[in-house]
Amino acid sequence: MTFSPDHHYSQHKLLVERYLQSFVRESKPHSLYGPSKYVLRAGGKRIRPVVLLLACEAVGGDPREALHAAAGIEILHNFTLVHDDIMDHSPTRRGRPTVHTKWDHNVAILTGDALLALAYRALLRTRSSRIQDVTRLFTEGVVVVCEGQAFDKEFEERRRVHVNDYLMMIQKKTAKMLSVSAEIGGLIGTGDSAKLSALRSYGEALGRAFQVQDDLLDVVADEQMLGKRTGSDLVEGKKTFLLLEALRLAKGKDKATLQKVVNNGGVPRSRIAEYRRIYESSGAIASAERHVDQDLAAARAELERLPASGARMTLLWLTDKLARRTF
């Protein structure tokens, strides 16, 4: 039987899924544990915890020893989703009503808070001589994610945002947590500092690629494959990489047309095709693809610094899967 990265990923995902299904056993107060279970048992790709487990394995550690931390990272991620959904007034997530929609704002605030504490509870079950470093890294991740979200909300209000501001923001909001996931896995697997550095940079590059790819998919993807309508970012007036890069590159009438997305806080769905053309002709799409390709190449190069192993193959497979834009 040949090694299957797909199967390897699924096996690790299953470990995380099982952990999360049974992690919260309390039932009262209902207004806290009802929504907590609702969130943690909603499934998802579980990329961060699987990256953490694979990183542990890739430096020679036992991934089972990293399972508490992997669950902690996923619970932490869910805390950010619950609070971000309140702030963004999002009605649904993964096809289901968000917590503040199904319950109310207060319940969602408190559920998020409890999830953050539960994330630490899971993490702190880790048996590792490096637990203080692990917990510190995790904590710096939380601080930076909060900074990223604050910048994101500030940029919504600002008329002028440079594409470099955007890249700084996604570094904090998305890339940091993937970087922390990989590095924590490496720490628990007792990797040396060169391997930790490779894992940290791998996670960052993968996270950046992931976010810019997400912006690209909204414009160029097949709707069936994406599972939602394309062009939503434009309709909602989101300051994505594409919009900001197009604003930087375009001139004259095209630039004025792009500026309308910012000024009017979005465009009618009927005009999306026009914007897609400007994204294309301005070179914004090519630039986004270049960014993604460079980051994925950087991610692959970091993996080369780790010893060959099944875990490394699966991390590489995950990177390539992202490059094929199907994840």
Next chain:
Amino acid sequence: MTFSPDHHYSQHKLLVERYLQSFVRESKPHSLYGPSKYVLRAGGKRIRPVVLLLACEAVGGDPREALHAAAGIEILHNFTLVHDDIMDHSPTRRGRPTVHTKWDHNVAILTGDALLALAYRALLRTRSSRIQDVTRLFTEGVVVVCEGQAFDKEFEERRRVHVNDYLMMIQKKTAKMLSVSAEIGGLIGTGDSAKLSALRSYGEALGRAFQVQDDLLDVVADEQMLGKRTGSDLVEGKKTFLLLEALRLAKGKDKATLQKVVNNGGVPRSRIAEYRRIYESSGAIASAERHVDQDLAAARAELERLPASGARMTLLWLTDKLARRTF
């Protein structure tokens, strides 16, 4: 020069105050660090961190080694205040606009989140062989405080709440964090398990007394001394110890009058004197005083289990100060 507990308390409070004044040095994103500094530099009694420092000292430890943890406990407390103020729609705190009033809801949600992460950042600077136990205890404190707040909000919506439900709720919302503060101080001071147990129980008893005393003060205090108008709990229809105990004890017409506070979500300020009389005649005030006295006696008894020291004297002084109802 004789030992002055008052001075001792002030000295420890000053250490905490200085730490908090300079702890947050970041300035961007402004929407995150502006309100964070606003909250942490607003002063306050700083009871929890001072109890933590004194507990460390009381078991023979160096309180300076517990300063990071003390600051962490106070930052954590401030996280709960910021989020509770959103949930309770409170316009002011310590005489200043609350974060969601001065900024907005989203800023307040995110500031609270960041404060919780910053609390862990401070805590994790502690150098102690028991850091994992310390962090676990801290985390259990956060979970329990969230549970307490969830019960508190659930009780607001419920018609029937028994006084024992209330006592369970304040155990989680108020007493637990004082208990955790005292025990963490003891852990960092490397106290043995008997001393840790005494500190844990001391904190719990003090916390319970503190909350019931708070309910009492709203009805019986001198307004000048309290610094705010008395009777506010009745006007706001809060299910305090006094209201729930009076509902349990009163009969006939008095009981029906009390039930109006629940049914109407509060009473006009003009009728407060009438309620004060029912609280008195039903025996609710005597019961509250008995609860406070018993808890303070229990707190003093726990302190007796610690070796005699200046720190123990100051913890005793704090307990007596509460008994004299001036704190």
